[in-house]
Every structure is written in structure tokens, then in C-alpha cells.
Amino acid sequence: MSLADPDPQRSPLSLHIPEPTSRPGIAPDFSTMRIPAAGACPRPGIDVQPGDIRDLAFGLIRVLDDEGQAVGPWNPMVDADTLRRGLRAMMLTRAYDERMVRVQRQGKSSFYMKSTGEEAVAVAAAMALDRDDMCFPTYRQQGLLVAREWPLREMMNQVYSNSGDLLKGRQMPVFYSSRKARFFSISGNLGTQYSQAVGWAMASAASADTRISAAWIGDGATAEGDFHYALTFASVYRAPTILNIVNNQWAISSFMGFAGGEATTFAARGLAYGLPALRVDGNDFLAVYAVTRWAAERARANLGATVIELFTYRADGHSTSDDPTRYRAAGEKDAWPLGDPIERLARHLTTLGEWDADRHAALAEELAAHVREEGRASEALGTLGQSPQLDRASMFDDVYKDMPPHLVLQRAQMLEGN
Amino acid sequence: MSLADPDPQRSPLSLHIPEPTSRPGIAPDFSTMRIPAAGACPRPGIDVQPGDIRDLAFGLIRVLDDEGQAVGPWNPMVDADTLRRGLRAMMLTRAYDERMVRVQRQGKSSFYMKSTGEEAVAVAAAMALDRDDMCFPTYRQQGLLVAREWPLREMMNQVYSNSGDLLKGRQMPVFYSSRKARFFSISGNLGTQYSQAVGWAMASAASADTRISAAWIGDGATAEGDFHYALTFASVYRAPTILNIVNNQWAISSFMGFAGGEATTFAARGLAYGLPALRVDGNDFLAVYAVTRWAAERARANLGATVIELFTYRADGHSTSDDPTRYRAAGEKDAWPLGDPIERLARHLTTLGEWDADRHAALAEELAAHVREEGRASEALGTLGQSPQLDRASMFDDVYKDMPPHLVLQRAQMLEGN
Amino acid sequence: MPRMNMIQAINNAMDTCLARDPKVLIFGQDVGYFGGVFRATDKLQERHGLQRVFDAPIAEGGIVAMAVGMGAYGMRPVVEIQFADYIYPGADQLISEAARMRYRTAGEWWSPITVRAPYGGGIFGGQTHSQSPEGIFTHVAGLKTVIPSNPVDAKGLLIAAIEDDDPVLFFEPKRLYNGPFDGHHDRPVKPWSQHPAGEVPEGHYTVPLGKAAVVREGAAVTILAYGTMVHVALAAAEDSGIDAEVIDLRTLVPLDLDTIRESVEKTGCCVVIHEATLTCGFGAELAALVQQHCFYALEAPVERVAGWDTPYPHAFEWDYFPGPARVSAALRRAVER
Amino acid sequence: MPRMNMIQAINNAMDTCLARDPKVLIFGQDVGYFGGVFRATDKLQERHGLQRVFDAPIAEGGIVAMAVGMGAYGMRPVVEIQFADYIYPGADQLISEAARMRYRTAGEWWSPITVRAPYGGGIFGGQTHSQSPEGIFTHVAGLKTVIPSNPVDAKGLLIAAIEDDDPVLFFEPKRLYNGPFDGHHDRPVKPWSQHPAGEVPEGHYTVPLGKAAVVREGAAVTILAYGTMVHVALAAAEDSGIDAEVIDLRTLVPLDLDTIRESVEKTGCCVVIHEATLTCGFGAELAALVQQHCFYALEAPVERVAGWDTPYPHAFEWDYFPGPARVSAALRRAVER
Ligand SMILES: Cc1ncc(C[n+]2csc(CCOP(=O)(O)OP(=O)(O)O)c2C)c(N)n1
Ligand SMILES: Cc1ncc(C[n+]2csc(CCOP(=O)(O)OP(=O)(O)O)c2C)c(N)n1
Ligand SMILES: [Mg+2]
Numbered sequence A, B: 001m002s003l004a005d006p007d008p009q010r011s012p013l014s015l016h017i018p019e020p021t022s023r024p025g026i027a028p029d030f031s032t033m034r035i036p037a038a039g040a041c042p043r044p045g046i047d048v049q050p051g052d053i054r055d056l057a058f059g060l061i062r063v064l065d066d067e068g069q070a071v072g073p074w075n076p077m078v079d080a081d082t083l084r085r086g087l088r089a090m091m092l093t094r095a096y097d098e099r100m101v102r103v104q105r106q107g108k109s110s111f112y113m114k115s116t117g118e119e120a121v122a123v124a125a126a127m128a129l130d131r132d133d134m135c136f137p138t139y140r141q142q143g144l145l146v147a148r149e150w151p152l153r154e155m156m157n158q159v160y161s162n163s164g165d166l167l168k169g170r171q172m173p174v175f176y177s178s179r180k181a182r183f184f185s186i187s188g189n190l191g192t193q194y195s196q197a198v199g200w201a202m203a204s205a206a207s208a209d210t211r212i213s214a215a216w217i218g219d220g221a222t223a224e225g226d227f228h229y230a231l232t233f234a235s236v237y238r239a240p241t242i243l244n245i246v247n248n249q250w251a252i253s254s255f256m257g258f259a260g261g262e263a264t265t266f267a268a269r270g271l272a273y274g275l276p277a278l279r280v281d282g283n284d285f286l287a288v289y290a291v292t293r294w295a296a297e298r299a300r301a302n303l304g305a306t307v308i309e310l311f312t313y314r315a316d317g318h319s320t321s322d323d324p325t326r327y328r329a330a331g332e333k334d335a336w337p338l339g340d341p342i343e344r345l346a347r348h349l350t351t352l353g354e355w356d357a358d359r360h361a362a363l364a365e366e367l368a369a370h371v372r373e374e375g376r377a378s379e380a381l382g383t384l385g386q387s388p389q390l391d392r393a394s395m396f397d398d399v400y401k402d403m404p405p406h407l408v409l410q411r412a413q414m415l416e417g418n
Numbered sequence C, D: 001m002p003r004m005n006m007i008q009a010i011n012n013a014m015d016t017c018l019a020r021d022p023k024v025l026i027f028g029q030d031v032g033y034f035g036g037v038f039r040a041t042d043k044l045q046e047r048h049g050l051q052r053v054f055d056a057p058i059a060e061g062g063i064v065a066m067a068v069g070m071g072a073y074g075m076r077p078v079v080e081i082q083f084a085d086y087i088y089p090g091a092d093q094l095i096s097e098a099a100r101m102r103y104r105t106a107g108e109w110w111s112p113i114t115v116r117a118p119y120g121g122g123i124f125g126g127q128t129h130s131q132s133p134e135g136i137f138t139h140v141a142g143l144k145t146v147i148p149s150n151p152v153d154a155k156g157l158l159i160a161a162i163e164d165d166d167p168v169l170f171f172e173p174k175r176l177y178n179g180p181f182d183g184h185h186d187r188p189v190k191p192w193s194q195h196p197a198g199e200v201p202e203g204h205y206t207v208p209l210g211k212a213a214v215v216r217e218g219a220a221v222t223i224l225a226y227g228t229m230v231h232v233a234l235a236a237a238e239d240s241g242i243d244a245e246v247i248d249l250r251t252l253v254p255l256d257l258d259t260i261r262e263s264v265e266k267t268g269c270c271v272v273i274h275e276a277t278l279t280c281g282f283g284a285e286l287a288a289l290v291q292q293h294c295f296y297a298l299e300a301p302v303e304r305v306a307g308w309d310t311p312y313p314h315a316f317e318w319d320y321f322p323g324p325a326r327v328s329a330a331l332r333r334a335v336e337r
């Protein structure tokens, strides 16, 4: 029951519901997307006042141009070996993803999530950060682990919940955790890692440490309270952290308009808190590397946090439980105007004379063999439900540091079948 | 235990903890505060693109100049009668507040919260809105009720939890609710009303209604998740609402730096969501009136929400439980450079030849008498704990629409003393 | 009569309410164009329009807050939390706001909202896609909690929940969406189309909130269950050969204590089962009530069989889940008193 | 020995921990310069510096999240939620994150955090400054919950909580800050300085988590209580003249079931009391456990006396509060079985 009748003198209101430009049956259209030329955005010093670079939140930092040349002030001037390592890590990530989807289809694991098309986001960041910097990722930054050379078989063991799984079969596939790789435990609850990363950075600062943290969140998950907490606390305490927003255009079936992407950019979120905010072509390895470096240097200089929007595209389904053909136009992936990060970096290396098709094919083959081999080693330890070595009594461990009496009792009950 | 030792090559980080410029024993200093001249901010059309008026989030919309003249494009050109009604409502609010603190000191109520120095924030908004527009206030916008001529005795009955209390003694003092005055129930939980206001506005839009909502939140409470939800949903669905941030510089003992106020303005929050954001002198009745009008017209034209930062000063303690001398410099209130909203409006009216000292004194006296009279009428219905007419069995009502069996049982138990 | 699985019945309940009452409005993550990750809102946007069935930002707190605000306006919003595990960001708006709106305004405003959430384990969802958090909300005065165990109830209860003027949490055991899973995870689950409760009337009807159903009569012991565990209870009665009376509570708050009392007074013993963790779960309340109200009839302690007090472990789902073997053992302990 | 009220004891516990362990860090709304709205952190910033004791934004979710992140780094953060009623925005970080960090990482990370919150009614705080939400968190595996009833325990338990490597909720009955309030609201409360438990040793000591205390020995009936209700129990024993054994649980999770069982086996009956709402409160778990473990010793049903299942009504505080009269009545019912 309304409080009163609408005022007949006034025109009635209506509710705006965002709609993407394309859906199944409607051809994809990115023609209205503004894509500044590579090299066009200025690169300020790390001690710039955030208020002086607000425009960067609405631009798009790009280094690789359409010909594969690195141009402009953000060119990080990385040597070819480093670039080849980046290429390798991205290709390995993609090969790994492909295998893990296949084995999921075979019923060897319960679930999987790929990062296809977004590999640069994680790999370039991992390479621009120190190995000791602490990462708080989402489920789509497996590239961090790959770039940090965390063994694939460890990742597979987790996906299979097999007897080699360091997480003892407790977590769903891809919810990795690796203290050694400085890769924080992935939560099923979207956004929680983002604010925790700021807490970690505050602790590092309060401890006169030199290490910084970096966090990732999806476009969709920016709507969670934790996103706001992260930016608020990072601003108030000038926490040494990098707050990455991976805008891959989709959150399962919802396009980024449902997270506020119709009205402005995600980088603009940073302006609300007086944080420097950079918007970057997330499929441009060099650009991602460069902005991460910039933000890391700023954080290390005690100048606080930076917000980075990585503009990219989720080229595949959300997960193995998802069927994107139900809600996305068929050709969207190919119409995506910012290309593929692997192809773009390979092309750049080729332009430099540091890469060619043969080497590319050979590398692809080598990586495929590596993934196969790691896969075999991991499967030797079992796959989901086929890993008798896993000790079910261990499911009562680690609820607390010391097992309290009621869990001792429950464990006994389970073992007795009660 | 840290993950690794700090890198000796790098200089150690440190944690920034915000500090206000003054504290007890340190003289207040507002000299670094940038106060643009009255009339200096441009007034865009209501259909402006939010991206084109980002500067307004960093300026300060002011209409009344130091001489009490109304100047510049935001001058709302309000007639003298309306201004006198505004003055009256502000003065009545202040007189009411003073009495209610006095009776609290006498033990007649458990608690009270004044709005001294911030009366324009609520009163000017109430007058610029339609009477049917729905308000979602905090505990410091009693001026809305006063301006909407909700009887003081009803407010007092609530404060006293007496037998006239429409809320049946259930709520702490000042947590008013008045469906008739379109004043939403105040929650003890900071921020929750802010997002609810957006839901209300969405419902109004979805119903092809013409009414809009307006919400208020304190600078401190902007850190809550609900603030972020409100702005996100308002942006996504273009909800017809006005999102006011009352920056009165303090949140109990914490200065606004702990809500992010060191790094940027609170109005800047709106930019994150692509919402138009206006920063206004909250002690300038005409300016508050003008921006509220602008935002209301925009909302009614189906153009969505506006964020308004009302820059003001909490001239008194947080509540009767608070002692601001423990954390605030003594002279801060007097040093506040934006003056007092009542004095400024009275001066303006005087400049116009529509007011004078005698009329002011007479009005003050009339209002004091009115408050006294209402007070007597309310106290006739009892004060806290002295109101035997209140039916304690009613405490089981309204938990659900229909009382379920377990509450019927519990009510019986209470009446039997079990 | 049409045959529906539980998702179809739930979809049909919302379809029915959307068609009958213009104040009903549905939103949540992926519920619009896509029709929900479990397809509960399939085709509802197409049928009822963009402004009545739509996607929402990923902010459960915001979703509940919007519903509370819309409810205050006079709408009857139905929101989906994609998994019950993700309800906690909405806890404050549920507990501090929706639950107390009527009370704190002495009836001036209220929250006629329904919060749907797929719930419970059994799909290898690990600790964040398997939870049963009802025990947190049943503690909160002002909220109602409903958990259906089959399609025909699900539709009638959901319509009743939507039409109810109090805030209702409607937890949908996702393991039951396709068939009456009874905990025998190694056996095929027969579809709802082969189950009598898969016969779901067309159109509008309600199953009243606050009324339990005796789904199996028995003399030896009373089993109190809801959701998936109703089918586990029936399996355990069958497996153990113990003549258990199985009560499907359907609504936890308000609770149908009369039906419980009547049964326990007849059988003299009681086993309480749920999938949620044991400590402070709703089973604690049930055990406390039964021992209080049926003390002199009880010949054995009220037994509780529940999820262990650990997070839901991905690989040990079936060691965690309180299946028919554990329930049968409890039945035996109860009758061999 | 120094005499302290409960606020001073709590302040002293934090002071002690700050001095001993550089990893301890304290933050929360108004806890820095001001020293907290209840003065629990008075002078701690002055003594230990701006970087170790500081104010926080008004975002309970953020406060808990920061603590979790700091705990992952290796700090031992102690945070204050200004009133327990405001803990819900932090529920997700507590329930989904802190509680499961050790489990989900198989021990790679954990949350050695302490969340302090003034708690309970009796100060005319209405529904949002009076709540006792422990029953929500005791349901969550991985959390510990501690509720002290006096200064000497408060200090020792708080130090134990801070030093504990698991996340601990530390609820402080605010009505006890100044003296052992026993529910006789019409009588003056004597200050802690006149109570033996107001003698608080200097320096470091702990009261172990998970251990209850028998605060009054008795033969007729066992009362299980914690926080303010311990003093109500003692008053009721006195008022009724019934020889009750009063157990102060001190820690709810993990629970000292042995002490409970021993007592109930001796007395043969049990009254469970708390200020939180009845349904699904921690008393339900206690009643369920007692009837399960002491079934054959029980001569009467376990009685629960608790807050009514309504929000805390401002003007009817003393009709709501489960005071000595209601507890006495329950004692009589129990012994007159
Ligand atoms: C708190 C919470 N709400 C909802 C979900 C369900 N969910 C899982 S992934 C997802 C979409 C996330 O989208 P985005 O943040 O853009 O990340 P992306 O998948 O695109 O990398 C949703 C809604 C969840 N995991 N946690
Ligand atoms: C969720 C929540 N957290 C904490 C509090 C305690 N509290 C009440 S008022 C207040 C300060 C609010 O400051 P601000 O938002 O600036 O509003 P102001 O009092 O200045 O008008 C605090 C921390 C609360 N009421 N609710
Ligand atoms: Mg995305």
C-alpha cells in the first residue's frame, strides 16, 4: 500500500534496468567503446597528488599498439627474456586451464574455473611485484601461481582433492592457498580478500616491514561491502597495497552494468577515497606490468595505495557449471576489440625480432608436455573420490589449533559410525 | 611471525594514523580549510552529465556571503515568508533540543541527541522537498520533523517513553518514527537507512509513482557497507533519491579523517558511481535549500540520484552520554569559519529588511513558550519509568503481525511472573 | 495434475505471485535474463517484464536492504541469495532491520520480504556452497524460517511466505531440486516425477506457515526433520526396520510444537536431525523443547544427529553428511534404551 | 592486591599484552585518543603509541577484515565493536573468514584475533544497545566465545583470549563494568572494590579458556549461567533459599561439559539462564547437552529462563530482563518437581 497517490501534475517515474548491448541473437557491438590510442596517457611521477591525475581513471593506459610496438611513457622497457618468461607463464596458464577443464568433464574433479583471455592480469602483475609481496587473489588469478613457479602438480592435487592436496581435500577446486608462493587462500565469499589485503598491508607498515600486498577483485564483486572497506581503510591509513579491479565485463550472466559500469569506470571508484586510480588495458602485458610497477613503487615509498582497473574480457564461461551461450552473444569473444594477451605479447616479441612462429609452436608443445606430465604425476595421487589415502579423520583437524573435547568426541563418533 | 625479513635495501614502511589539527590544549586551527567565496560555484542544468560537473564535488556551494547577501547562480530566490518559516523551524529545533537535554539531566529520560549548529541541514531540506517525499534520516535530523510540523509533544512522548509514545516505549529516545510525517523509523545501526532509502526510491519508480526519497548519513557512518550499497544500487537503477552526507567533522571522538576525510571530500564519493556530487555549505540555509531543490528536480525528471555533502559542524557533544571536552579543543565551535545557520539566515533576512532584533527576540520567546507548553502536555503523560499507563504486555506485540504460540506463552509467563 | 520438480515448483510459485499481485517483485544475482544459476526464475523476466524480475549487484547486504526499503514503500519483494553461504553480508539488514521493523515502529512499517536461498550440501560445493545457516536466524525474534522438503510443499509454502507480512527466510535444499535425495549418495535418485509430492497443483494455493506434517506414522520413535533430512529419516526408518514416526517441520519459526508433543508423547523417544553443525543448531532448540514439554513421556534422551562441528569438507562430503547410517544408529540407540 | 572494576581489569589486560608482545595491536571506533566510549582503552594510546592503539572507521565489517588480514601477516589484533549489537556487519568476516581460515588453509594461515564487545542490557539502551548475540556465534565452528562475570576473570580470560591462536569473541556484560549487578535493579549496586573478585593481580596471568567455575556449591539444583546472569543466579539462590549450585561457564565454546555433568549428576536438576532471547539461544544447547549426558540423573526437565523472544524494549527493560524473581520461580519449579 503506497503512502499517497502519485501527483497527477508530475510525470511518473520509472525504474531503469541496465541491459547489455548484445545478447544471444543480438550481434555483439563494441563500437561505442572508447579506446584511446596506445601511448596516449601521461605517466606521472609516483609522488603525484591523486587529485592531479583524476583523468587517468577515465582513460586507458596502453603500451602495445595495433602493430605490436611498445609506445609511450608507460612503456616499462622490459628486456626480452623477461617478456619471454611472461609469455611462457601466460601460455602455461592457458594450457593448464584447458587440461583441467577436460579432466573435470571426465568426472575427475567436481569443478573448474579458467582465466582464458585474462592471463596478463595475473602474470604481468606477478612479474612486476617482488616475490615476497603478498597476493590476495580471486579464483581467476591462477596466473600468479604459475608465474611464481608454484608447481602445477600442487595446483592439480588441490583440484583433485587427492592425497597430495596440501589443503587435505577440504576446499573446492581452484580455491588454492600457498603460503610459500605468498598467495593467500582463496575464499568462496566474494570480496573478503580485498579488505584483508589492506589489513595485511597495514600490519606490514606497522611492523616497519618493506613488503606490500596486492589484491584482486572482479567487476561484479566490487559491489560488496568489503570493497568499500578496503578502499576506506587503505585511504585512511595509507596502506601499502595495490587494489586491482579485474573488469572482465561479466559476473556470471550479469554484464558489468549491474555493478555500476554503465555510469562510469571502475577505476573511478578510487577517486571517492582520494586514491590514485589507473585504468589500464588488461590484455596488454606491458601496460599491466608498468602500472603494477608504478603502484608498487608508490606503496613502497610510503605513499599508500593505488586502485587499478584492468579492462579485459572473460573469454570463456564463468566456470564448468556455466553455459555462457545462454546469456552472451556467440561472437562476443572474437569481437572484443582489445585482442588476446598472449597473441599480443607474442606479436610484440616478434616485432622486436625476439620471437617467431616456430619458437612459439615449440614452446606450446613443450608446455603441453609439461602439463601432461604434471597431470600424470598428480593423478597418480588420485582424483576426486578416488584417493583412498586421504584420511577422513583429518576433517576434524584445524577447526581449532588444539582439538577441543567436543570435536574429539565427534571424531570418535564418526569413526564408530554414529 | 612474519613471512620473511624486511628487505634491507628498502626503507621501512610505516603506518599513517590520521590526527586532527586540534585537540584539548591545542588551539583550533581552520586556517588550511579552503572556503570558496559565496556565489563562486556554477549551477548546471539538472540534465547535466555527472562527468561534466566533477569539480562541484571539490568546491563548496555557498549562497550567503559574509554580509548576509544571497549571491550567485545557486540563489534559490525564495520569498521572505518561506525564509521566515525556515528560521522559525531552525529556532524551534534548537529550543526543543535545549529543553530535552535539560530534562534528560533531570533524569526524566535516558538519553538525548542535539543537532545544534546543523539545523539548516534538515530544515532547509524539508522545505525544499515535497511533503510527500520520504525521508530516511539519522538521529540528527529532528529538524525534518519540526519543519514538517510534526507536533513536538509527539516527539517528546517518544523521548519520555510515556503513555503517549506512539512507539509504545520500545525505542530509545530520539529514535522517532512517523509514517504521517514521511519520516522513516530511525535505526540504532548506523547507515542502514541509507540503502533502504534507495530501495524505497526504486519501489516508487517501479510503481510509476512521482514521489522521491531522501536519506541522510553522517561523515563517520559513510564507512559502513550500507553507504556503498546505497550508491551502487542508486547508480545502477538510477533510483530517484537524494543521498545526503552530513559532514559535521566528528563521529563521537573521531574526526572526519577516520572516515577518509583527510584524502578527499565526502562529495567525491559520488564520483565513484558516476553520480552527480555537490558539496555545499551546510550552515547556509539558502545553499542547502537550492541544492536539495536541484537534486529533487533531477530525481523527479527520472535522471536518478544525487550525492550531496553538507559541510557543517557538530557544535555540541555527540549525545548526553558524551563529553566532548575530553577530545576536542575548547574553542573549536567558535572558531568554526562557517558560522551558525540560524544567525546567518536571520542576518540575511535583516539585510533584506524582512527581519530585525525585536522580531527575533519575540520569536525566540514565543518558541520557548511553545516548547514549555508542549513539554508540560507531554510530561502529563509521564516520563521514563514514571508512566504507569504503559502496558508492559504490549512488549510482545508487533514482533510478528500475528502473535505466534510461543509468544502467547511467553506473555502469559511474564504476567504470571515466571 | 502437473508434475514438477522442486525448482519448477518454486518457479511456478513465483510466477503465480507475480501474476496475481503487482506489488511482487523479484531480484537477485543472475535471476533476470539468465533465470538464476539454479534456474529458479527461468523465463520469469520474459513473462513479467524487466522491471519486475531483474539482476542485482553482487551485494547481499544491498539486496536485503533494497528489499527492506521496497517493503516499507509497500512492495512485496522476493530476493534470491545465490547460495545460503552468502547470506552473511545481509545479516545486519535481516537481523537489525527487517526482523525488527514492525516492532520498532509499533506497526507503522514492516518488512513483507521473502529471502530465498539454495541451501545445504551434497553437491561437492565445499564449505562455501553447502551451508545450512538456519540456526543463526531462528535465534532472531521477528524472522520466520521455512524449509521445504518436496515440490508440492515448496510451492505452497513459498506462496505463503511471499504473501506473509513478516520477513521470511526460505531455504531450499538444493540437493532436493531434482529428486528426493535420501542420503544414499551411492544410489541413483529417482526424479520427483515418480514421487507423489511431485504432483503440484496449478495456480494459487498455500501451505500454511507454522504447520508441520507427519510424513510417516510410527510408534517406536519420533524423528524431527526438515528439508533433505526428511528423506534421510524415511530411509533410515526403512533401513533400520524401526517403526519411526517422521515429522517434517516445514517451518522452524513459528514452530508447530503441538504436532511434536503429540508424537513424542506417543512414542516416548525422539531423534532430532539436521545437516547444519550440531552445536547451537536448531536441533538444540528442538531437544530443549522436547525434554521440557515431554519430560515425563521420554524414555531415553533426545538424540541429535547433525553435521559435525567443522566446515563442510569438499572431499569428505559423505563422511560429513548425516546420512541414513548415522540416523539408523541413533534410532537403534533410542529404541534399545 | 590492586582493586579494579571490570573496565579497569579489561584495560589492564590489554595494557599487559601491549607491553609484552609487540604483535598486539588495538583498534576500533573511538578507542584511540578518547580511550573508548566505555573507557576500556583509556590511556593505552598515550602509553603504547599511535600506531598500536588507534581509532577506526565506522565499519565493523572492515574492522574485522583488517584484523583477519593483520592476523594473516602475523599480528595479534584486538578490536573493539562499540556495542555487540553492531557486530552484524562484521558477521561475514567472522563466520566465513576468521572462523575457517585455519581449516581452509590446512593450517597455513589462521586468525589469532580477539573481538571485544560491550554486551547485554540493563542500561536503558533499547534494542540496539542491549543485545546478547552469543548464540549466533556459538553455532559457528572455529570461533571461541568467552563471557566474563567479574574483574579478576575478565583480565585473565582476556589475556588468554588475546594469546589464543584462534579467533575469540569476548563479550563484556556492560552492566557489570562497575559492580556485580544481580538483577535487583531497584537496589544500589555495590562497587567491585567491595567484592573479592575485584582483587585483580598486577601483571600477566591467564584464566584458561574452556574452564567453568563453580561459584556457589549447592545440592538442590544446578544453575548454568554466564556474565551478568551469574550474579542473578546467586541472588536467586539467596532470595529463594534454595541450595543451588551456580556454575559460571566463562567460556561457551569450548564448553566445560565435565564440570556441568558432575554438578547435574549430583543435584539431579538444572536451570539454564541467559539474557539473550530464548529460542535457539545458547541455553538450548545447554539444555540439549544436559538432557543427553545426564538423562538418568535428571529428576525434572531442564528449565530455561531467558530474555523473551522480542527485541529489547527500552521502557520495559526490567520486565524483559530475566531477573532474580524469574530465576527463583524456576528454581522452585525445579525442586518442587
Ligand atoms: C558473497 C558472494 N556472493 C555471491 C557469490 C556467487 N558468485 C560466484 S562468482 C560470481 C560472479 C563474480 O563476478 P566478478 O566479480 O565479476 O568476477 P569474475 O567471475 O568475472 O572473475 C558470483 C555472483 C559468491 N561466491 N560470493
Ligand atoms: C553500526 C554501528 N556502529 C557503531 C555505532 C555507534 N555510534 C553511534 S553514533 C556514532 C558516530 C556517528 O558519527 P557520524 O556518522 O559522523 O554522525 P554524527 O553523530 O556526527 O551525526 C557511532 C560510532 C552505531 N550506532 N552503529
Ligand atoms: Mg567479472
Ligand SMILES: [Mg+2]
Residues within 6 Å of the ligand: B218, B219, B220, B246, B247, B248, B249, B250, B251, B252, B314
Ligand atoms: Mg559526524
